[in-house]
Amino acid sequence: MSEASVATLAAPVDSGRAWEVVLRRIEADLVSGVLRPGDHLPGERALAAELGVGRSSVREALRALEVLGLIRTQSGSGPQSGAIIVARPSGGMAVLVRLQVAAHGFAVTDVVKTRQVLESAVVAELATSASPDLSAAIELLDAMDAPPAAGSDAALDRAPDAAALSRDEFLTLDQAFHLALAVASGNEVIASVMGGLRDSVEHYVRVGAESLPSWAAMADRLRAEHRAIVAAIEARDADLARTRIHEHIDRYHAETIAAFAPIAPSAAPPD
Amino acid sequence: MSEASVATLAAPVDSGRAWEVVLRRIEADLVSGVLRPGDHLPGERALAAELGVGRSSVREALRALEVLGLIRTQSGSGPQSGAIIVARPSGGMAVLVRLQVAAHGFAVTDVVKTRQVLESAVVAELATSASPDLSAAIELLDAMDAPPAAGSDAALDRAPDAAALSRDEFLTLDQAFHLALAVASGNEVIASVMGGLRDSVEHYVRVGAESLPSWAAMADRLRAEHRAIVAAIEARDADLARTRIHEHIDRYHAETIAAFAPIAPSAAPPD
């Protein structure tokens, strides 16, 4: 069975493209348990020889798996090199959603509405959960509050000016907070989809944030709303948590995206 | 213009792998509106020359886009050949989730839960909508009822009298019904995500359906539940609609997926 030099010998079922053969094989190994998260895939050359296809085809399949977030590749040698089955799903869904939004020009309002639906469910789930672990989310909130003089070693290199965090830093933490809630709810699927949706409108959010009359005021309100959401969860008030995060997202996008109204590609690339 | 062999001319920023450059470029064209659904991408050779990368790298990027369900490729010549931006967002999400499930990245229960969240929101939205257009969904329900005592060549070894539709036919219509509800709610993003999630567990559903003691009974119950959901929407009872579709999905998967695969409760790890 190691004789795989000629396709006619080892491939009774061709089933279309060569890279699909590779993909199918890897999926089969995944399902059967031969391959597990953390395992190394055989080298590209070995895989090609084993399956009787060219290395190019193997690479195309590997590329597909990589964008799906299933594997991670690394050049060089050593235990970290090669293609490794990724344990935690991350990124793939985000890329997918972002590209589909880009391709279909899905209305931003629909994306926002979907976020509301998902995040409402997340906080409601957390509020009705026995002992939700909000520590990660709360840590992020603390980081968003943190004045640079707080002694946190993470703020060592940051200039201790009046504005504690830049817009980008704040928005990154904000994104992480929302994601942390989803993760805390234990549903990786929702977390992944949420991440993708957020990514897909990220550009609009950041541009919109630039044109706010007062970013500091906005940040303050967001901080307060975040705390209120967590408080509602901790108070086991699912309905209140739903309402608060719904309005939180509503206002957030109303004041950023709507700020520069038409989504029209204003182009104007700086360079 | 054809001599763009040197990357320094057209690529001031290298940004890692060559195929990522291609991916980024296509995404940018998608976002900016240069590329729209239905459009043809430039040929692989042309794209390679334009971006100053090898054709292999272009192909890897195209492969990524293809598994993501963003493009469709076709050999030969003519208007249908080449890489075309796909109009309907279908397949990509299904592949992603299926593989992640296979790699133990996603729990099937999480996929099901996410469906419940999204579909509950959909029916609630429809129930509170002024004049929801359920005609498409109802047509599908009628088709599921339809007893085409003959003609259905798919019912080869099935009892031709009692079982009107084969399992596959029924499940296809079922999928279409759920999707029709999402489309009727007007949120394409939710519809797209829902479709992908449903597709991704389709395999498990079909296998599970094989082992049911009585498919006819199951089909009857599903039909009744579908009608009940529509009735709740038409009665403008959002809460009832939510409850009904939630339980509908619950039972559906409880009797199929759980039938052959003991799924560990995600929220309650044994400890």
Next chain:
DNA sequence: TCAGACCATGTGGTCCGACCACAGTAGCAG
């Protein structure tokens, strides 16, 4: 003996050239 430089090895990343199968299309022959 030990530390550092050095090279052999194996990995993915990339490019290139070649060939194939396929599907239209233009052109020719009838």
Next chain:
DNA sequence: CTGCTACTGTGGTCGGACCACATGGTCTGA
């Protein structure tokens, strides 16, 4: 005008070649 054929362009595949990189062993000098 009709029908067939050859051409053209597309993606699909393959094999080889080279690169950059990281590791691990070996060699050399102090």
